Amino acid sequence: MDMLRRLVWFGLVALLGLLVVFPLAEVVLISLQHTNARPSGLTLDSYALAFGRARYLQGVWNSALLGVGVATLCMVLTVPMAWAVARTDMPCKPLVRAMVMLTFITPPFLGATSWVLLAAPNAGWINRLYVAASGAAAGPLNIYSLAGLMFVIAIYSIPYSFVFTSAALELVSSEMEDAANILGAGRITTTLRVTLPLVAPALLGAWIITYLEAISIIGSSVIIGLPAHINLVPLQLLEFFGFPLRVEAAAAYAMPLLLVTAGLFLLQQRILHRRSYVALTGKGGERRPIELGKARWLALGWSLLVTSLTVVLLYLVLFQAAFAKAWARGFGLDNLTLGNFRMLLFEQATLQQSLVNTFTYAAAAASLAIALALTTAYLVARRLVPLGGVLSVLCLTPFAIPGIVLAIGFYAAYAPPPLSLAGTGTILVLAFTARFLPIAFANASAAMRGINPEMEEAVHILGGGRIIALRGVVLPILKRNIVAVWLLVFIAASREVSSALFLYGPRTRTMSVMFFDLTEGAEFEQLAALGLIMAVTTMLFVAVGQRVAGRDFMLRRD
């Protein structure tokens, strides 16, 4: 047993080293290398290049600004909705949850594309309707602006912050709020001064995750930022990765991203340590939904408004374009066709391959991430191995690495010989695994903490070994959780753009890469059709998964 434990521990350390430490170290190292022929010794030349032009610096500043705007807007949109779902008697909660889930299934670049169709200054549907109705010369919206970009990224970041926020809110016991009520505080005061401060760590965490997503998102940056004449970190990184290739400069340019992220998480830790948030132990306490009275319709209205921005309008324009000969011609029988789907499904060789690629890589990454996360979580929770804390931190570190930076790290670490993994399925699976390992680990360790070790001890007393305890007790308890987390990682990986874009090869294109390529073609109709195909196939997987898991995968506590 001891031998086995040591072997597993060694395997874990090696795997985490390969997935997390090595790529991260490579980013730092490569940023310090000479560009030409790599003479030995380190240099800051790449930093001089990466930050030696006003436009490059402007990109960093724009992205920082964008991140703050997106994260704040996203919280403003999400928190009332999450609060209403988690804490109140708002009607139609399953509907709101379903809409949030649909938002999660919808890849953000699909959202960006649809919002171009909706709010492009001259041709966008909303502007055209406004002009037709009011007779004004021009419509009010311009998606090609910083505000437009912020809005689009913010609304498609809602699912993550919703999950974080509502999960935390569900844990706050009503007793705390009752105490405030008894002391004379009204409902609003209680919510603002008791409930929300109690979930501050979760809110801050959600803010940071959204910020990170915003500063490293590629799809929306290209689809909206570029036409808006706004330079952004992802756009500049794409330029360094273009022709002529300047990987060293790209690595150097990514450093502020890493530093800002590390700084944010340190800040969060400090804030967390300053106060006690013991209400989040999850133990005891009664939780009653707050009665909103008539205001519950207001809450529902808000939730539906927000989710119709993300989902309803999007699928409306997407359906129109996907079945149209030319989308700008509008609705009409003479404009209907199935040609876009026929073209994609039967006349284009790459779609079927990329469909298979997408779901194979996503499934492999989800399985690998779960296996790694469960093993680590179990060993750490039961204190079976040394350095458990370090292992946990390693599993969570990719949270703090923007997708593009991780991709540069994987490229630097695994593309050159001897491994030469560039363009292979392996490198994509590894990168997806690393990128979404934190989601799997956070859930696995939370679930593991919920399992009382006494159950396993009972097995031991009855003469069973650890393997029997695992197979007979731990895994069956975790079964549903495992399926839910698997789905979560699977979906996230199946729509991943930022790391895929830097690592794919001719035979390993995924659907999101294909979509990204298609956004550069004139065929908006085909693009919309591809988007629908992606969304529908993902929904099928989710439907099957939910049947198996017996609950939604958004980690609701029922």
Next chain:
Amino acid sequence: MFTTTGIGGQYEMLLRDGELMQYTPEAADKLSQVVKPMITPGYVYPMGIGLTGLAYNTAKLKAADAPTTWDALLDPKWKGKIAIGDPSFSGFDAAWDMTMVKSEGFAYYEKLAKNDPLVQRSTLDSLTALNAGERVVAALPDTIAITSAAKGNPVAVVYPTDGTVMMVGYTAILKTAPQPNTAKLFTEFLLSVEHSQIMADSNLQSVRPEVVSTIAGGGKLSDIKLAPPIRTAESEKLLSDLVERWRDLFSH
């Protein structure tokens, strides 16, 4: 085989590094006069021509009002009505940019920027912007506009009288080609009348005088004024400066 437009000077880099195989196709001296000056003897040969002109949305603009020169785009009346692509993403746009910078200097784009053109990644995106009515005029390869118009989209193309941009597609053989004979045979095919006919049928221009493709509106290549072409050797230097300055102007 290495087949590309050579924008960015890839052929010169490969020649410098000794990566290209020496081979003179039999069809070499049968190519048309327009492309003969573009040959790198023994190594790199033209195999097709694309033209970039001015496309416009026919539903929003009468043919008589459409701009007929590149300089016309600088008129303030086109403010907010132009679509272009980004040279760091799109080869067509890089070719157009280099041609314009060579003939009019970078000042052309500084003036164009005042008209707030919609900048997207690729030339094809400009077509989308035209078809959707998001913008009214765009710098666009004629083949793209013609193909789209044939599908029923409201788009037509004008060949600017101050110099339509010619973009040449080249072919060369890599020294390390695993099947050199196949590569040579394929090179012969690319330079053949048969392949030129395929080009012409796809609304591109042929490199063989035997095949005369028609341009949009029914004329011939010899009917329009071409801007002086950019040789691949010039493009490496030209492009690296241009992309940086261009992006400073349009992405900040």
